[in-house]
Amino acid sequence: MSYNIALNFEDGVTRFISCNEGETVLDAAYRNQINLPMDCSDGVCGTCKGSCYQGNFELGDEYIDEALTDEEAAEGKILTCQMIPSSDCVVEIPAASTLCKTGIAELDGIVSEVNLVSPTAIELKVTAEQDIGFLPGQYVNIKVPGTEESRAYSFSSRPGSRDLSFLIRNVPGGLMSSWLVGQAKTGDRLSLTGPMGVFYLRPVARPVLMLAGGTGLAPFLAMLEQLRVKGCEQPVHLIYGVTNNDDLVGVAALDQFAADIDNFSFKTVVASPDSEHPRKGYVTNHMEDAPINHGEVDVYLCGPPPMVDAVLGHFRDQSIEPTSFHYEKFSPSVTAVEEQVA
Template sequence: MSFNIALNFEDGVTRFIRCNEGETVLDAAYRNQINLPMDCSDGVCGTCKGSCQQGDYDLGDEYLEDALTEDEAGQGMVLTCQMVPSSDCVIAIPAASTLCKTGQAEIQGSVTEVNLVSATAIELKVQADEPLAFLPGQYMNVQVPGTNQTRSYSFSSLPGESSFSFLIRNVPGGLMSSWLVGKAKTGDRLTLGGPLGVFYLRPVARPVLMLAGGTGLAPFLSMLEQLKKTGLEHPVHLVYGVSKDEDLVGLEALHTFAAELEQFTFKTVVSSEASDHPNKGYVTHHLDEAPLNEGDVDVYLCGPPPMVDSVLSYFQQQGVTPHSFHYERFTPSTPALAGEVA
């Protein structure tokens, strides 16, 4: 038996390794040629300390309190030289991937479909040469064919498959948008790097509020695919806002999720004054059905910077401090900027 371990480095790079039963994470990483920070490897110095974001493990009792205090252990801190997983795990490593003699993985794939799903959104489907592990909500850097430039796009599909998809904003004159709309064809080869990002779905242990703006819907489609696979025991509510009626995409998928996940609900919002949509305005105007639960809620937010700033201000004005707040800002042609408010 072995377990899938996601090592999430502080520069946003995630590397997946297999850890054998009874093997420490440190040993498994070294076996995969990833040099995690360490000095003693005996639970004495604390150099290999990280934080387990999800999963089950055993730390034993061989380490010293000076290396890992009882309070730290209670908060999910671990020593990778002592940590023996008993399930799949996600571990935050407080070091850049390059310092651990690794970096983002590079994969090759082929275009299978390019769909103009609206005037402002493109769906890109890719068949990779091998299955790709990622955390639902993460993104990849996709190299624009014929150039040395990359663009960052969030997955909109289930992790762990060799075929996956992205929902991409159609930017007039944009380098990748122009290629996708004007040149791309089935079979074209792509180079992708990643996965990347700390914006990903954590275990659902309480109500969840998802807030999406435009093509910021993409990571939530991936998260919902994962929840459909694993099941859902707590309410999850999505508010999805766009500028114009024609910008609303993915509605068929959202209705399917709502039909198959009893605890999932969603609302769409359009900001244009000219719209006849029943829900007008911004996402912050339509949080009446949000499961805020007096702050015992996990909030995920992905959208353009003005939307992120507006939502952060909304919670401050309401005096509500969510149990956790994960957000990702995006702008055309630039990598995602992620943040977290615990």
Template sequence: MSYTIALNFEDGVTRFIGCKEGETVLDAAYRQKVNLPMDCSDGVCGTCKGHCEQGAFDMGDEYLEEALSDEEAADGMVLTCQMVPASDCVVQVPVASTLCKTAVGKFNGTVASVASLSEDSIELAIDLDDDAELAFLPGQYIHIEVPGSDTHRSYSFSSLPGERRATFLIRNIPGGVMSGYLTERAASGDRLSMTGPLGSFYLREVSRPVLMLAGGTGLAPFLSMLEQLAVKGCETPIHLIYGVNKDDHLVKVDALEALAEQLPRFTYATVVVDEASSHPRKGYVTHHMDAEVMHDGDIDVYLCGPPPMVDAVLRHFDAQGIVPQSFHYEKFTPNQVGEAA
């Protein structure tokens, strides 16, 4: 038996490694040429300390408290030289990937389809090459090189991890480099190069109610997260509020309906900003965050949208005195995925 360990480095790079039964994370990483920080490898120095965000493991009792205190262990801190996984795990490594002699993954694929979903949204589907072992955490993004240019653009996956066809929701920006390619030149079979996965915005283990807030094509990572939850099963309440500027900017609602059928405790609400809209819920997502979905703050909040939306939600929480148990957000600009927290 082996387990998949996602190593998240502080520069946003994620590297996936396989860990054999009874093998420490440090040994598994070195076996796969990822040089995690270490000095002693005996649980003495604490150099290999990281944080396990999800998954089961055994730390044994062969390490010194000076290397890892009881308080740190209770908070999920680990010594990778002692950590023996008992399931798939996600481990935060507090150094840059370059210092561990590993690099962001490079992948290739072909354009499967390009679909105009609305005046401002395009769905791109890419068939990965057979040898492309592209793993990612639901919510993460990847750089896609724009054919015919020396630039790339960053997009969150909307598809389920592990699928051979990766999909993305892309905002159609007039004059945009990627938008121009997709609307004017793209054809099935075009070759695309990608690097990733990247980002600290991803689905954590669900242990309490979840509130998801999406703005425009910021819906993409939530589709990936919800697909993952549908596969694994989830009995925890999950509510998504999806806001757009105009009625015809609402896309993938059929996918949300299908996910609601698969996840019995998943609900969603769509919101339109345009005052002339006849949509039953108008305004901004902050106008529709009632007490029922806030669970008195006993929630994990995930937010993906343009910077003004992120800032508005932060101000709303502050004004209402709301302090979620955890709050993960990603700001994106029209051209790239932006700051994550």
């Protein structure tokens, strides 16, 4: 038996490795030619210290307190030279991937579909030629064919499948948008690098509030795909805001998620005052059903910078301090990942 271990480096790069039963994460990484920080490999120096908040594992008692204290272990800290997984795990490595003699994985994909799902959004479906692991919420860089430019897009598809999908903003005159709308066809080859990003779904241990703006819905679709498979006992509420009625996409998928996932609910909001949508304004105007729970909530936020800044300001003004707050800003030509944990 083996387990999938996601090594998430501090520069946002994620590499997946296979760890055999009874094998330490450090040994598995070295077997996969990833040189994690290490001086002793005996639980003495503490150089290989990281964190694991997702998955099951054993540390044993072969390490000394100077390397890892009981308090640190209780907080989720681990030593990769002592950590023996008993399930799939996500391990945070406090070092850049390049320092560990690894980097962003590269893979090829074949365009299977390009759909203009609204005047402002494009759905791109790609079949990966190699297995690709990613955490729900992460993104890849896709090279624009015929150029040296790349664009960052979040996965909207289920982790663990070679059938990938992306929800892409249709930017008039945009480099990738122009290629997708005017030139792309089934069978075209694409070059992808990743996965990357610290914006991903953590274990659901308390109520979750998801706030999406425009094509910022994409990573939440991947998260919901994960919850549909894994199940969820906590309330999860999504508020999805757009500018105009035509910008609303993926609503049928959200309806299906609501039918399939216990405790999941969502609402849509349209900002345009000319809209006849029953909920107008911004996501912060429609949080009456949000499971704020006196701050005992995990908040995930993805959208254009003005929306993200407005939501962060709203929480500050309301003196709401969530247990954790994860957010990602995006612009038409680049994705900037930021995270704040309260």
